[in-house]
């Protein structure tokens with residue numbers, strides 16, 4: 001494997017390249033309003049590097065200058081009952097575990113503000129949410145005046161704002177210099193040794209184990225296993241309180257407290273396990289094999305005259321279609337279904353499928369629905385039934401024998 005420069009997570013020089021996808025759309029949750037725009041969407045490249053010292057995985061080709069996190073980013077999963085239930089349970093659990101009542105909470109990358117509003121409403125807390133993609137018109141009712149939103153990236157200029165609890169969900173994976181970023185959060189915490197920080201990221205152990213090539217996309221320049229995440233916090237001046245997974249093991253969570261140690265402790269790195277190293281080494285070959293099987297399967301279905309749609313137009317859908325090279329004009333997959341009404345009528349970046357709502361399927365009548373996230377299969381089944389559609393629902397993991 002090719003060696004590159006130092007690791008942005010632990011600063012050691014032990015990063016090796018192991019997986020490449022080129023081209024890919026630079027954004028996958030951006031609302032694209034025309035087919036033309038979708039076809040000419042800015043492209044980037046994925047070149048994943050693995051750090052042998054801390055287990056971190058980084059896209060060494062990531063181009064931050066191409067990213068534009070504007071209100072046109074429609075990332076919310078809040079329209080799914082399954083997700084809402086998880087979000088609700090997580091907020092209650094954090095409030096219970098860390099006594100978050102009548103406290104100040106801060107959320108970095110709060111999206112449309114659902115989670116911080118829940119923390120404030122459920123625990124009687126006061127909150128500040130940061131996100132350049134926050135949309136004031138969609139401010140959650142829950143939380144009321146107790147929550148303030150700042151339409152900006154959280155950066156050095158805000159480190160003077162103190163909080164008892166700092167949350168950062170599904171954001172760190174978008175940040176290339178993870179050590180620099182978490183060290184900034186440590187500076188923000190300062191001498192407030194009772195502050196708890198909570199971070200949530202996609203769990204790369206699961207992506208490696210399942211060879212989930214649809215979970216690798218350009219916005220995500222940073223990928224963590226539990227040990228890589230732990231290593232990051234330890235070397236950035238925190239003591240780790242807990243590390244766990246949730247949401248069918250798709251999400252990896254960590255809570256940490258600031259340590260009084262002043263220097264980062266690069267010698268306390270936990271190296272990646274043998275299983276992780278082996279999974280990284282076999283990923284490329286296995287991903288290519290599964291992509292070929294899917295290409296073969298959708299071509300075969302098209303030849304049989306069957307209509308195939310994907311369900312889920314977010315990042316997984318974009319990564320899946322891009323990896324398969326399943327362009328709308330090939331006719332194998334013509335539509336992407338989504339329950340988020342803000343996505344209806346938009347187009348998939350790069351491959352240009354139109355995004356439709358479930359009701360559209362009553363007329364289109366697909367024979368096969370590929371679920372971009374298996375956790376939603378019960379919801380998808382119920383929606384199909386409601387619209388009188390008898391289609392086979394295939395989980396995205398059904399690669400071994402997809403037809």
Ligand SMILES: [Zn+2]
Pocket residue numbers: 007008009010011012051052053054055056
């Ligand atoms: Zn590293």
